[in-house]
Amino acid sequence: MSTTQPPARSTTSLKLLSLSHVCVDVYQGAVAALVPFFLSERAYTYAAASGIVLAASLLSSVAQPLFGALTDRRAMPWLLPVSALTAGIGVALSGLSGSYAVTLAVVAVAGIGVAAYHPESARVARIASRGSHTAMGLFSLGGNIGFATAPLLVSAVIATGGLRASPLLVVPALAGAALCVAALRTVSLPATVATTSSAGGRPAGRDDWPAFLTMSGAVVCRSIVFVGLSAFLSLYARQRTGGGEFAGTAALFVLYLGGAIGTVAGGRLATRYGRIAVVRWSYTLTVPAVAGVVLVPGPLLYLFTALTSAGLYVPFSLHVTLGQDYLPRHVGTAGGVTLGLTVSIGGLASPLIGAAADATSLQTALAPLIALPALGWLLLRTLHEPEMPENMATTASGTGSGPGPDPDPQGNTTPVSRS
Template identity: 90%
Template sequence: MSTNQPPARSTAPLKLLSLSHACVDIYQGAVAALVPFFLSERAYTYAAASGIVLAASLLSSVAQPLFGALTDRRAMPWLLPVSALTAGVGVALSGIGGSYALTWAVIAVSGVGVAAYHPESARIARIASRGSHTAMGLFSLGGNIGFATAPLMVSAVVATGGLRASPLLVVPALAGTALCVAALRSVGLPAPAASTSGAGCRPAGKDDWLAFLMMSGAVVCRSIVFVGLSAFLSLYARQRTGGGESAGTAALFVLYLGGAIGTVAGGRLATRYGRTAVVRWSYALTVPAVAGVVLVPGPLLYLFTALTSAGLYVPFSLHVTLGQDYLPRHVGTAGGVTLGLTVSVGGLAGPLIGAAADATSLQTALTPLIAFPALGWLLLRTLHEPEMPENVPATAPGPQESTASVSRS
């Protein structure tokens, strides 16, 4: 008997999860957006400000696989609302008081909140989508929109009221907490109460760790390119186009807007051509696109920025579903690595690019970014399309209900 659900029932949980994802990932982008205000109001050095950014990114990158491993052993849907609130409260408290140690600590707490959210939310999104990479694209889109919105939110609040207005930044977290509770109820999971055993929710299948590690290496390459461009594209666009601050802002807007479009396009292209083929093409096309950004002067920089953004974001949600299908017995770990560790590790390249720019020039420092999509393509070229699991549940099984009882067949 078919297990297809009515559209309203099948899409509502994913829409709610996507919106909650946007609310949580605002706080990934908010930390970097707060740096100029720490510099101006508290006279932090660049090193001190970088330490705060690293507190969020490093703790988040290390903690996400740990949370993923925990959710593999035992489902913890209550983590979603708790982590959404934690991510926002940490950032909201960062403007209170002048203590560097306190600021570092609350930003680190926010990073842990972000880390706790992603593996479990990806697992639940997989349940709600029945493993569909197109539907998972909607979930990933929410995070991309949240990240891109963060600078606008921080500017609107802190530029007006100063760092003392930072408690207002908790508003998206409150909305995200409510959305998480609604999503859990919609998908059929209890928000605050008992969770099911992770073992009972694992689909049959064999983990392909080699394929997963090869893909994860490619995601690291992608992350290095994205972080490098995000950090320095605004300044570089001013240099290459001869424009002012608006030229740099426009370049960043193109980079983020292309991400939103690319995430949606990735799922649709994969439906037609297959996930691994689309991911490989994306990495291959990103090589000349990044070369254009770095080497071609003038207004064409914006065209190449758009192409680079599409190349970086088309495979974004496909990484998640491929990782989960390569590790069907460790879905939480797969989500923690693909959404967390490999993405955050790329942030370590930022200080190296900055140091190289100080020693030479910004163009020279950005030139190595051209090689990373090519390296990612080499890692991906031998990957196979994993078989879709046959028993991803349409709704979450109860505490005593095996996954087989809700098989798609």
């Protein structure tokens, strides 16, 4: 059985939502891109600068599953333009006050805006896609592009006018809010939210909490590496390459750009080799890649940054689908943890990396990141491919007949179309 292709009107909605996703996820990458400017203009220590990254990532990561629970109970399409504006205003205000407390507060507001956008936008995109995995991939790609664009935008604005020019960073938010409004006008949303995990509304299968928690431990290792590099790679690239501001911005851009490539590659590789195998190999290859970033000087740093980006991003969407299949009765919880709470651990580690850099050197502080993908691989060795959703639905119903969800090779399910 094949997925239903979205009609032209829904295709327009998806394109608008994808563009709004670009605009909003600019603010996911903007805070880390601002760190070098906070250090140079305000003489922050590494620990103080990483605290700003923590304020944004922690609030966003904790709030995202909460917003997900809310939007599972009640549709809130108005959240899309409001959250886009909230994220942009928070980042735009970050450069205006010399107060560290005020800066922390406004970037935290930006993090909440980002958190509010994603669960509801994903729900609306799912409705507009009519079960098309290609269409949902387009929506996800928009976020990756926004993340990658952030360091270029921040550098262009702040390098020209200093932190006082930060209000100009609100422009993507204004565009994103307008795109959200336009998208909502072109998609037909149901009056209520109803979610079921199998045909006939019956919960399918049993939750495998030990496997889910083990995988979450690996995701935490990935999170610490990614957030740690996001916070300090720009500064480190300047030191290691002997370049200026552009050298740091380029390194951060390469790290984020891998999200667009890795997300697409992860799905295709999993189709051919299986999710668990692809995730394990990704963690394995990330070990020498991170070692190259930390230890190899000169322009080769960019090559190792690209390899690190691929290693970190290829398993990203696979973590989510694996988590949902390990917890078929708690799909919302699985998504909230894999996308939200585990990311906050990476934010919590950033101040520790910053404090170590202040006490020793940035290279010494980043060196422990090399070991974390190896630890993640050790955790993943014990995991099995979860039972596929259609098999669990069959077990729950006691028969192989009747309508049920169509699986894709990554373990996602697509509702069967009914006339």
